[in-house]
Amino acid sequence: MDAEPTLLVLDLVGTFAFGLNGALTAVRAARLDVVGVLTLGMITALGGGVIRDVLIGATPPATFLDWRYFALAAGGATIAFALSRRLHRLQTLITVFDAIGLSVFAVIGAGKALAYGIGPAPAILLGVVTAVGGGTIRDTLIRQVPTVLQSELYAIPALIAAGLTVLAIELGVYGLPAALGAAAVCFVIRMLGVRYGLNAPRPPGSSWRAEQ
Amino acid sequence: MDAEPTLLVLDLVGTFAFGLNGALTAVRAARLDVVGVLTLGMITALGGGVIRDVLIGATPPATFLDWRYFALAAGGATIAFALSRRLHRLQTLITVFDAIGLSVFAVIGAGKALAYGIGPAPAILLGVVTAVGGGTIRDTLIRQVPTVLQSELYAIPALIAAGLTVLAIELGVYGLPAALGAAAVCFVIRMLGVRYGLNAPRPPGSSWRAEQ
Amino acid sequence: MDAEPTLLVLDLVGTFAFGLNGALTAVRAARLDVVGVLTLGMITALGGGVIRDVLIGATPPATFLDWRYFALAAGGATIAFALSRRLHRLQTLITVFDAIGLSVFAVIGAGKALAYGIGPAPAILLGVVTAVGGGTIRDTLIRQVPTVLQSELYAIPALIAAGLTVLAIELGVYGLPAALGAAAVCFVIRMLGVRYGLNAPRPPGSSWRAEQ
Numbered sequence: 143m144d145a146e147p148t149l150l151v152l153d154l155v156g157t158f159a160f161g162l163n164g165a166l167t168a169v170r171a172a173r174l175d176v177v178g179v180l181t182l183g184m185i186t187a188l189g190g191g192v193i194r195d196v197l198i199g200a201t202p203p204a205t206f207l208d209w210r211y212f213a214l215a216a217g218g219a220t221i222a223f224a225l226s227r228r229l230h231r232l233q234t235l236i237t238v239f240d241a242i243g244l245s246v247f248a249v250i251g252a253g254k255a256l257a258y259g260i261g262p263a264p265a266i267l268l269g270v271v272t273a274v275g276g277g278t279i280r281d282t283l284i285r286q287v288p289t290v291l292q293s294e295l296y297a298i299p300a301l302i303a304a305g306l307t308v309l310a311i312e313l314g315v316y317g318l319p320a321a322l323g324a325a326a327v328c329f330v331i332r333m334l335g336v337r338y339g340l341n342a343p344r345p346p347g348s349s350w351r352a353e354q
Numbered sequence: 355m356d357a358e359p360t361l362l363v364l365d366l367v368g369t370f371a372f373g374l375n376g377a378l379t380a381v382r383a384a385r386l387d388v389v390g391v392l393t394l395g396m397i398t399a400l401g402g403g404v405i406r407d408v409l410i411g412a413t414p415p416a417t418f419l420d421w422r423y424f425a426l427a428a429g430g431a432t433i434a435f436a437l438s439r440r441l442h443r444l445q446t447l448i449t450v451f452d453a454i455g456l457s458v459f460a461v462i463g464a465g466k467a468l469a470y471g472i473g474p475a476p477a478i479l480l481g482v483v484t485a486v487g488g489g490t491i492r493d494t495l496i497r498q499v500p501t502v503l504q505s506e507l508y509a510i511p512a513l514i515a516a517g518l519t520v521l522a523i524e525l526g527v528y529g530l531p532a533a534l535g536a537a538a539v540c541f542v543i544r545m546l547g548v549r550y551g552l553n554a555p556r557p558p559g560s561s562w563r564a565e566q
Numbered sequence: 567m568d569a570e571p572t573l574l575v576l577d578l579v580g581t582f583a584f585g586l587n588g589a590l591t592a593v594r595a596a597r598l599d600v601v602g603v604l605t606l607g608m609i610t611a612l613g614g615g616v617i618r619d620v621l622i623g624a625t626p627p628a629t630f631l632d633w634r635y636f637a638l639a640a641g642g643a644t645i646a647f648a649l650s651r652r653l654h655r656l657q658t659l660i661t662v663f664d665a666i667g668l669s670v671f672a673v674i675g676a677g678k679a680l681a682y683g684i685g686p687a688p689a690i691l692l693g694v695v696t697a698v699g700g701g702t703i704r705d706t707l708i709r710q711v712p713t714v715l716q717s718e719l720y721a722i723p724a725l726i727a728a729g730l731t732v733l734a735i736e737l738g739v740y741g742l743p744a745a746l747g748a749a750a751v752c753f754v755i756r757m758l759g760v761r762y763g764l765n766a767p768r769p770p771g772s773s774w775r776a777e778q
Contacts (some may be wrong), residue, residue: 168715177722178715192621197404199413201623206688264418278495283702283712288495291380291390298389409616411625476630490707500707503592503602510601 148318149250152325153191154214156246157205161187161218163239164280169226170236172284176223182280183219187243188212189276194251194268198258237336240277240289244300245328248273249321252304253311262308269304270297273328295335303328360530361462364537365403366426368458369417373399373430375451376492381438382448384496388435394492395431399455400424401488406463406480410470449548452489452501456512457540460485461533464516465523474520481516482509485540507547515540572742573674576749577615578638580670581629585611585642587663588704593650594660596708600647606704607643611667612636613700618675618692622682661760664701664713668724669752672697673745676728677735686732693728694721719759727752 164186168179188205195203205211229235251272255265274290274297281288289296306324310316376398380391400417407415417423441447463484467477486502486509493500501508518536522528588610592603612629619627629635653659675696679689698714698721705712713720730748734740 172711172715174715177720181714181721196408196620197414197418199623202621202682202684202688206621206684206691209687212687212691258414260414260418263421263424264414267418267424282494282706283715285497285709285711287384287497290393291384291386291495296389297393408620409626409630411623470626472626472630475633475636476626479630479636494706497709499596499709502605503596503598503707508601509605 149253149321152246152318152321153250154210156243156250157187157191157211158214158218159239159246160190160243160276161215162222163236163243164276165219165222166226166229166232166236166239167280167284169223170232171286179223179226180216180219182283183222184212184215185283186276186280187215187218189279190243190247190251190272190274191276193275194254194272197268197271198255198260200254200258238333241329241332241336243276244273244296244332245303245325247276248300248303248328249307249324252307253316253321256308256311262312266301266304266308269307270300273300273304295331299328299331299335302331361465361533364458364530364533365462366422368455368462369399369403369423370426370430371451371458372402372455372488373427374434375448375455376488377431377434378438378441378444378448378451379492379496381435382444383498391435391438392428392431394495395434396424396427397495398488398492399427399430401491402455402459402463402484402486403488405487406466406484409480409483410467410472412466412470450545453541453544453548455488456485456508456544457515457537459488460512460515460540461519461537464519465528465533468520468523474524478513478516478520481519482512485512485516507543511540511543511547514543573677573745576670576742576745577674578634580667580674581611581615581635582638582642583663583670584614584667584700585639586646587660587667588700589643589646590650590653590656590660590663591704591708593647594656595710603647603650604640604643606707607646608636608639609707610700610704611639611642613703614667614671614675614696614698615700617699618678618696621692621695622679622684624678624682662757665753665756665760667700668697668720668756669727669749671700672724672727672752673731673749676731677740677745680732680735686736690725690728690732693731694724697724697728719755723752723755723759726755 161183163183165179165183167186168174168182172178172182174182188211191205191211192203195201195205226232248269252265252269255268256262260268274288278288278290303324306327307316307321310320310324373395375395377391377395379398380386380394384390384394386394400423403417403423404415407413407417438444460481464477464481467480468474472480486500490500490502515536518539519528519533522532522536585607589603589607591610592598592606596602596606598606612635615629615635616627619625619629650656672693676689676693679692680686684692698712702712702714727748730751731740731745734744734748
């Protein structure tokens, strides 16, 4: 039922990126101490996968059974904490690491859901939930409206990556290249959205600005 | 283990109502863009059922396996988004749709818990959790204190409807009429509470107002 | 799979303490009415155990199957609501009850995870999740940054207690005395941290204050 080794590496990369992201967010947005920084980093890194595994009935979640998830989440958070003082352009790093985690988790989440016998459409949805889950908990805990609700093309690229993943699996061409390709599509769309301030349309006729 | 067809219709009505409610809340309270509106609508519509199914061990949750839940949640949210500009008295609509979802989900949730072999008292509690779950996640994500904590008779009518449902099942008279009756009791109490500003008692001697 | 009787008593003590704590928090921090106070008390008391049981796959959670958890959570919350007007030094009581629940749930959570065949390291983590879960939901619902992120030695004593529990079980010396000892270590460290304002280190070179 587990991902093949090369995909596991990808999953661990996403975990590490979200660990870095969550810890940097804790340093920047909430100015927490070391325990708070590590905790938020680990929740961000492990949250999406835990939600996915609970929803597909794969309990206990893989993140509790495989020490490498735990180590990479904690390692990423610790590195971010230690280096946060020296890092410049913290917001850019936060956005990039978040986009990496989003992209990888959308792919891995959709693939794992399919592997557990879940149909294509719900597997895509589970990929999105995996991708945005950790970040949504992160934002909620530090009292920000979650990125997934504020958009700038956040859920949509995850949906595309999860869809491409399910398509590749159904076509029998899934593997590390296809997974990397799907993740890259998500990453590029997300970063373009951030770079050019692209947003999905607002309610017809409205001229509101999203709340910060 | 699934609800009989007529009850499934009721469940889908609740899903649709919560989809409308969540999307209108996103438009009104948080002024989100289209992805945010659809996302909040779907989380509100599907959240309670997902929590219920995870708690009774019915994973993957029905909402991931049956495309009709997904379609009605997304459909309700899309309709609300498209019409939100033309709708007047948005707050009234939000309250009414929320009360419909609350009432239906309390009944369906308690019934499904019993069907999974859970005892009467915890089944009632699970009905309440199903009823208030989606709305609580909705409020938390947009940084409002959840309605269930602010009351105006919110958890209590859900508790009554779930209790009536369990009673009807134990007496062997459960079916669409009984389910509709229990939901109607919840709906009426909830709307009377909103209409006349009825609230449960505050701590003895206090004259505080609930925080907004 | 269930804890032996003496450990069940300890678990119920923690449930009762968190019920008192959650209700007093609702009275003090959010000024909710009776339904809100009872609801927050029960969520605080039952939340950690529900999360633990969902994660280890022990669904439905014990708190839904054993009426004593429900009764003690509701009882604690009701007592706190009724007496809140007469109680002085509410903040001290809130802190003490929270520390009792934290300590007991770290021990019971780690022990239950091990009993379900989960390895030592993830069992320790699950003990911490059990300990901090209810309070984290409590804080999130009333829009406060969770104590676990703000620290003052909150997650660390829970980690130590869960670690001691796993050690005692592995050494074959676990029982009520060992459980009480591990919980006492957690309680003392937590209270010393509160009393002397001890905090974990902040990011290198920073002089920030945690946001309130």
